[in-house]
Amino acid sequence: MTNLAHADLDKTTVTKAYDRWAPVYDLVFGAVFERGREAAIAAAERVGGRILEVGVGTGISLPHYSRECRLCGIDISEQMLRKAQDRVTEFGLNNVEGLWVMDAEHLSFPDDSFDVVVAQYVITTAPNPEATLDEFARVLKPGGEIILVSRVGAEAGVRRTLEHLLQPAVRKLGWRTEFSFARYARWAERTNGVSLVERRAMPPLGHFSLIRFAKAGGADDVRPSPSVESSAAA
Numbered sequence: 001m002t003n004l005a006h007a008d009l010d011k012t013t014v015t016k017a018y019d020r021w022a023p024v025y026d027l028v029f030g031a032v033f034e035r036g037r038e039a040a041i042a043a044a045e046r047v048g049g050r051i052l053e054v055g056v057g058t059g060i061s062l063p064h065y066s067r068e069c070r071l072c073g074i075d076i077s078e079q080m081l082r083k084a085q086d087r088v089t090e091f092g093l094n095n096v097e098g099l100w101v102m103d104a105e106h107l108s109f110p111d112d113s114f115d116v117v118v119a120q121y122v123i124t125t126a127p128n129p130e131a132t133l134d135e136f137a138r139v140l141k142p143g144g145e146i147i148l149v150s151r152v153g154a155e156a157g158v159r160r161t162l163e164h165l166l167q168p169a170v171r172k173l174g175w176r177t178e179f180s181f182a183r184y185a186r187w188a189e190r191t192n193g194v195s196l197v198e199r200r201a202m203p204p205l206g207h208f209s210l211i212r213f214a215k216a217g218g219a220d221d222v223r224p225s226p227s228v229e230s231s232a233a234a
């Protein structure tokens, strides 16, 4: 079995799907993804500075960042972003610089704008994941980090077969079930100045991973070897 073709999800389907999810998103996906979000926020805060949350959705993460961090959020779904704006108002989040309807694959920010780009549960919903990661690397400052929480498809076995069978149905919901870690590894290998620094299994069921990439060129550029858990490859 091969990886899905690049255009297996289209932006209209994804936007409509998340516009429909918006009223119930927090109820359905709030608790289940909480641990992954906590891990991503902790990793982002270790770098600090100006942080871009791509696919910020209903803004569920925003109140959990230190107020020292300056936050920008983008999402392709206006309905999700309306919820995020309500949250910013409700919590008085004056460290949020702005929220924009924007496509992750075509970010309207100059090069080297952010210390961290965070995308939680987003890349596997993007029609062109590798082009989207290219944009993350472009807007990231030298020495910054891309921090993802992402579903990682099984490489083999029963779960692999199930994911393949489920893919046509879940596409309508704006998701991919099949997405191998090899795609992330290949992207880092072919992207100048970007290296994989961590992969850590995340609940539920370890089917998700926290994945960190570093962009070379920062003042403190001596990095340890990647911390990649082999157990996460299941």
Ligand SMILES: C[S@@+](CC[C@H](N)C(=O)[O-])C[C@H]1O[C@@H](n2cnc3c(N)ncnc32)[C@H](O)[C@@H]1O
Pocket (backbone or CB within 6 Å): 014, 015, 018, 029, 033, 037, 054, 055, 056, 057, 058, 060, 061, 074, 075, 076, 077, 080, 102, 103, 104, 105, 119, 120, 121, 122, 125, 126, 127
């Ligand atoms: C599964 S939700 C994750 C939301 C949030 N990050 C969280 O932790 O719950 C995926 C989000 O990514 C957004 N999204 C999907 N494709 C996108 C794209 N190409 N550009 C910007 N946002 C996108 C969706 O609208 C949705 O809000």
